[in-house]
Amino acid sequence: MYNKNLIKLFLFSSISALLIAGFINYLVDPLSETKYNVFSIDKVVQTVRRNKLMLSKKANTIDNLVLGSSRSMQLNPETISKYLGGSTFNFAVNSGLPEDFLGTLRHLIRENKIPKNIILGLDFYFLNDKLLPEADFLSEPELNFLNLETRSSTFFSLDKLILSMKNIYMVVRKKEIEYKLDNHGYLPYRVQDSLIKNNQYDFFKNIQEDSQNYMNGKYSYKQYDQLSPKRIDYLLELITLCEDYNIKLYVFLSPVHSFHYKEINNNNTLTNTLIEFKREIRKHFSYYDFMYINHINNNDENFYDSVHIRKNYTDLILANIFNDSSLTKEQRIGIYTKKRD
Amino acid sequence: MLFNSYEFIFAFLPITFFIYFYLNHKRLTEASKAFLVFSSLFFYSWWNIAYLPIILTSMLFNYVVGTSLNKEQEEGHHRFSKKSLLAFGIVSNIALLAYFKYMDFFIENINLVSGSTIDLLQLALPLAISFFTFQQIAYLVDSYRGETAEYDFLNYSLFVTFFPQLIAGPIVHHSEMMPQFAKTRNKVKNYRNIAMGLFIFSIGLFKKVVIADTFATWATNGFDIAPTLNLFAAWATSLSYTFQLYFDFSGYTDMAIGIALLFNIKLPINFNSPYKATNIQDFWRRWHITLSRFLKDYIYIPLGGNRKGEFRTYTNLMATFILGGIWHGAGWTFMFWGFLHGAALVIHRAWSKLGFKLWTWLAWLITFNFINIAWVFFRAKEWDDALKVLGGMFSLNDIVLSEKIGMKLPFLTDYSVHFGQVTEHLGDGSDVLNLLLIAFILVLFFKNTNQKLTTFHPNYILLIQSSITFILAALALNKVSDFLYYNF
Numbered sequence: 001m002y003n004k005n006l007i008k009l010f011l012f013s014s015i016s017a018l019l020i021a022g023f024i025n026y027l028v029d030p031l032s033e034t035k036y037n038v039f040s041i042d043k044v045v046q047t048v049r050r051n052k053l054m055l056s057k058k059a060n061t062i063d064n065l066v067l068g069s070s071r072s073m074q075l076n077p078e079t080i081s082k083y084l085g086g087s088t089f090n091f092a093v094n095s096g097l098p099e100d101f102l103g104t105l106r107h108l109i110r111e112n113k114i115p116k117n118i119i120l121g122l123d124f125y126f127l128n129d130k131l132l133p134e135a136d137f138l139s140e141p142e143l144n145f146l147n148l149e150t151r152s153s154t155f156f157s158l159d160k161l162i163l164s165m166k167n168i169y170m171v172v173r174k175k176e177i178e179y180k181l182d183n184h185g186y187l188p189y190r191v192q193d194s195l196i197k198n199n200q201y202d203f204f205k206n207i208q209e210d211s212q213n214y215m216n217g218k219y220s221y222k223q224y225d226q227l228s229p230k231r232i233d234y235l236l237e238l239i240t241l242c243e244d245y246n247i248k249l250y251v252f253l254s255p256v257h258s259f260h261y262k263e264i265n266n267n268n269t270l271t272n273t274l275i276e277f278k279r280e281i282r283k284h285f286s287y288y289d290f291m292y293i294n295h296i297n298n299n300d301e302n303f304y305d306s307v308h309i310r311k312n313y314t315d316l317i318l319a320n321i322f323n324d325s326s327l328t329k330e331q332r333i334g335i336y337t338k339k340r341d
Numbered sequence: 342m343l344f345n346s347y348e349f350i351f352a353f354l355p356i357t358f359f360i361y362f363y364l365n366h367k368r369l370t371e372a373s374k375a376f377l378v379f380s381s382l383f384f385y386s387w388w389n390i391a392y393l394p395i396i397l398t399s400m401l402f403n404y405v406v407g408t409s410l411n412k413e414q415e416e417g418h419h420r421f422s423k424k425s426l427l428a429f430g431i432v433s434n435i436a437l438l439a440y441f442k443y444m445d446f447f448i449e450n451i452n453l454v455s456g457s458t459i460d461l462l463q464l465a466l467p468l469a470i471s472f473f474t475f476q477q478i479a480y481l482v483d484s485y486r487g488e489t490a491e492y493d494f495l496n497y498s499l500f501v502t503f504f505p506q507l508i509a510g511p512i513v514h515h516s517e518m519m520p521q522f523a524k525t526r527n528k529v530k531n532y533r534n535i536a537m538g539l540f541i542f543s544i545g546l547f548k549k550v551v552i553a554d555t556f557a558t559w560a561t562n563g564f565d566i567a568p569t570l571n572l573f574a575a576w577a578t579s580l581s582y583t584f585q586l587y588f589d590f591s592g593y594t595d596m597a598i599g600i601a602l603l604f605n606i607k608l609p610i611n612f613n614s615p616y617k618a619t620n621i622q623d624f625w626r627r628w629h630i631t632l633s634r635f636l637k638d639y640i641y642i643p644l645g646g647n648r649k650g651e652f653r654t655y656t657n658l659m660a661t662f663i664l665g666g667i668w669h670g671a672g673w674t675f676m677f678w679g680f681l682h683g684a685a686l687v688i689h690r691a692w693s694k695l696g697f698k699l700w701t702w703l704a705w706l707i708t709f710n711f712i713n714i715a716w717v718f719f720r721a722k723e724w725d726d727a728l729k730v731l732g733g734m735f736s737l738n739d740i741v742l743s744e745k746i747g748m749k750l751p752f753l754t755d756y757s758v759h760f761g762q763v764t765e766h767l768g769d770g771s772d773v774l775n776l777l778l779i780a781f782i783l784v785l786f787f788k789n790t791n792q793k794l795t796t797f798h799p800n801y802i803l804l805i806q807s808s809i810t811f812i813l814a815a816l817a818l819n820k821v822s823d824f825l826y827y828n829f
Contacts, residue, residue: 003532006799010539013808018815154347158816209568218566 068121210305446671538602545595575733
């Protein structure tokens with residue numbers, strides 16, 4: 001073979017293959033990056049946000065809506081419906097931030113699925129100015145109102161090609177997408193729960209390691225020394241929308257394990273930020289504060305790690321928020337903090 | 342601009358290639374050189390144009406000093422002593438490097454020792470400063486020795502800025518580059534060079550984007566995120582970095598060599614299957630060859646090399662490698678990495694003098710493991726991270742085996758063995774172990790790209806190999822990441 005022929009064939013085969021891959025990815029669009037769903041198919045990619053969007057579309061009505069981060073994903077819609085009546089949908093998402101909540105509410109209003117009640121789980125990290133919006137949020141055009149992109153809009157991607165092929169396979173074989181969530185957006189922690197059931201879960205190790213990762217700045221407390229004005233604005237817009245559409249807002253500050261709380265107290269910057277955070281939240285909301293040291297937060301078995309709580313504890317939080325008369329004195333936790341301008 | 346980006350591969354490179362050869366075709370030789378310099382500076386400025394004046398000033402300064410040294414050499418008149426002119430040139434270059442690269446490290450240590458609270462400068466490290474500074478120091482020394490004669494600023498600029506080697510080497514000598522640019526034959530398209538260039542570029546791109554970046558995720562998880570590491574996870578972490586660094590840097594070098602070949606320029610080889618080395622001296626003859634050559638020619642030999650007795654040889658080796666460590670980064674962990682390699686070379690030299698020999702496989706095992714362990718210090722951002730990884734690698738208190746083994750050998754729990762995810766905190770265990778195995782096979786049993794180039798003959802197998810590696814790498818480009826050696 002001549003060198004010139006090798007070059008020609010190399011360029012021809014490479015460019016053709018790239019164009020074909022790009023074209024397939026564009027048509028199938030497995031990550032729903034374009035606004036067009038050419039073949040009107042369910043997409044194979046199931047991020048929590050994508051999943052919840054799909055499920056929320058299937059719900060006839062959403063009377064009660066849960067917003068928050070992964071820490072609120074364990075709030076059981078059935079329990080909420082028991083207290084408030086109607087149907088409940090849990091739209092809490094992993095690494096959720098105020099832009100997520102506002103984006104979700106705006107989307108549901110557009111879809112004419114306006115809830116009557118919102119249970120908003122706030123986390124201390126929410127207002128960290130250094131955190132970038134989540135890529136999963138930015139890649140959902142129905143939620144993303146920021147006009148930002150992180151996920152490259154290129155369709156020349158092997159990962160996307162693999163997803164496109166999976167998507168085509170599913171459509172051809174008429175396979176249903178398996179949702180890990182139930183129809184109300186609730187995600188049971190099956191792996192952890194099965195380990196706990198088999199006595200294989202080291203609660204304290206998980207709590208300690210998780211907490212250290214937060215304190216070392218590896219998680220969402222990274223360089224957390226000032227509150228994000230933008231994210232405060234998103235919360236304010238959320239409040240305004242609630243007022244405009246007569247939505248009742250129940251707000252709580254998620255608990256952290258006492259070990260985690262003490263570690264925050266040992267860090268001057270984080271302590272000051274937490275004081276500032278609570279002061280800021282109090283300006284805009286009346287809320288239930290579960291983030292303090294108490295006997296429930298001391299109990300390792302109420303947590304999966306230093307911030308994610310188990311179902312029995314989420315039920316307890318809901319019982320306190322909705323003032324369940326069956327609560328014993330010991331079970332009454334949460335400091336109700338009134339809004340103060 | 343990164344070699345592994347769409348804008349480079351599909352816009353910058355083809356445009357530069359065609360305009361360069363078009364100008365040469367029209368016999369506008371000087372214009373073609375000027376265009377290549379302009380393109381290279383554009384390539385450099387893509388990262389941050391603010392640093393363009395630094396490289397331009399550095400180039401102008403070294404050109405003036407180098408030309409003065411050449412003139413002193415030729416004319417024999419001595420306005421300044423040649424030695425003081427050279428010393429002035431070298432000190433100025435080192436001062437520039439020290440200011441941008443080492444000042445904060447220096448301040449941090451002053452603060453630590455004296456308890457003072459001097460603010461850090463927090464300067465961003467200008468891209469490629471270590472490389473273009475070293476290359477120009479070599480030029481000054483070569484000029485002092487009368488080995489260069491460059492009076493044309495355009496030629497000199499091309500020597501420093503030629504974009505394939507500007508950012509992360511190979512560190513080239515003036516005498517091996519400029520004659521190539523001057524050759525008339527090199528000013529016309531050479532299809533053999535283009536075919537070889539595309540082949541080696543595709544392999545390099547694949548090494549970087551597909552292999553190194555996959556290892557990078559696991560190395561980062563292990564070093565920076567995991568709070569603790571069990572025995573196997575710690576080994577997987579250190580090996581992941583060992584392979585990441587090799588595939589990243591050798592991938593970069595392959596791309597640089599490939600791109601330069603498109604322009605009919607042959608860059609010196611920088612890697613020669615370093616992980617096949619059976620002793621540490623052998624390793625340094627195979628790893629980052631142009632840096633080793635620089636350290637030998639411009640530090641080790643001027644210090645006296647091995648000409649002043651055994652003790653001085655050992656001291657010179659240690660000094661050279663500690664400086665080599667510091668060149669890589671401003672930090673005690675880099676210095677310690679250099680110290681470890683210096684010490685290993687001293688031990689190897691003493692051992693060889695005594696006439697002892699090891700079986701080849703044992704020599705390889707010891708050498709590879711030493712290199713792997715030393716990289717832990719090179720990679721770790723803090724001492725604690727290095728100790729965490731090394732602690733895991735050498736502690737038998739935290740052994741995790743897969744649950745499948747646990748079902749067959751449950752009695753192992755009596756010996757503090759746990760069952761669960763073997764590569765906890767890193768990622769999917771089977772992926773990590775499979776790719777580590779593949780990497781071992783690739784580095785130990787396959788021909789390296791230089792060997793493939795020497796036997797290059799266009800055929801369909803080569804076409805398929807190049808096309809598949811290029812297509813897979815191009816489809817993985819949307820995860821653009823920096824090359825590791827951009828940091829040094």
